[in-house]
Amino acid sequence: xxxxxxxxxxxxxxxxxxxxxxxxxxxxxxxxxxxxxxxxxxxxxxxxxxxxxxxxxxxxxxxxxxxxxxxxxxxxxxxxxxxxxxxxxxxxxxxxxxxxxxxxxxxxxxxxx
Amino acid sequence: xxxxxxxxxxxxxxxxxxxxxxxxxxxxxxxxxxxxxxxxxxxxxxxxxxxxxxxxxxxxxxxxxxxxxxxxxxxxxxxxxxxxxxxxxxxxxxxxxxxxxxxxxxxxxxxxxxxx
Numbered sequence: 074x075x076x077x078x079x080x081x082x083x084x085x086x087x088x089x090x091x092x093x094x095x096x097x098x099x100x101x102x103x104x105x106x107x108x109x110x111x112x113x114x115x116x117x118x119x120x121x122x123x124x125x126x127x128x129x130x131x132x133x134x135x136x137x138x139x140x141x142x143x144x145x146x147x148x149x150x151x152x153x154x155x156x157x158x159x160x161x162x163x164x165x166x167x168x169x170x171x172x173x174x175x176x177x178x179x180x181x182x183x184x185x186x
Numbered sequence: 187x188x189x190x191x192x193x194x195x196x197x198x199x200x201x202x203x204x205x206x207x208x209x210x211x212x213x214x215x216x217x218x219x220x221x222x223x224x225x226x227x228x229x230x231x232x233x234x235x236x237x238x239x240x241x242x243x244x245x246x247x248x249x250x251x252x253x254x255x256x257x258x259x260x261x262x263x264x265x266x267x268x269x270x271x272x273x274x275x276x277x278x279x280x281x282x283x284x285x286x287x288x289x290x291x292x293x294x295x296x297x298x299x300x301x302x
Contacts, residue, residue, distance in 0.1 A: 113295070113296075114295045115192075115294050115295045115296050116229065116293045118291075118292070161228050163228070171242055172219070172234070172283075172289065173219070173231050173234060173242065174231065174291060175231070176228030176229050177228050178226070178227055179226075179227070
């Protein structure tokens, strides 16, 4: 079935460093979404991408919709302790108009002050 | 916008008991989704409603699971004869239907179920 593969699975970085993570699929997606989940809470939308090649920023976060439509990237600049959490990529199933999303397995980010 | 609200936040139950969770979506959102999340995994789709109609169910949703959205507002998810494998975080999300055809989902904080 459809799968989204996130890399890396986990990252341990120093405060102030930049972070890059990616998400790949064997299938084409028409939308890419990036969510962050803090412990004990639900995922919160960070960035939504709707067009191949699109580059969108939200504060220190920048995400890109890959031109092949099979991948997406999320970058975090100058990380801070509150960036700690699990980052998920997600996309709607192709030809699915119901809004159902498939999620990657997440990248867990740890930031050392 | 008060966000998606889920109750209870935590539920501990004994194997074989029935449990029911409630979700109150964002008021103007007509789509409501249930997801399940286990440790170390991303959320997995269970079912979704458009208004009061349940339009799709995942094969993950066994016959012990039932979801309702009787008036197109809040929804309930019931698990009958719970099993230890049902232990997970159950997430509810909602979204509006837009001309774009897809809108990002807004999640609640989930109900964490532990079956002993």
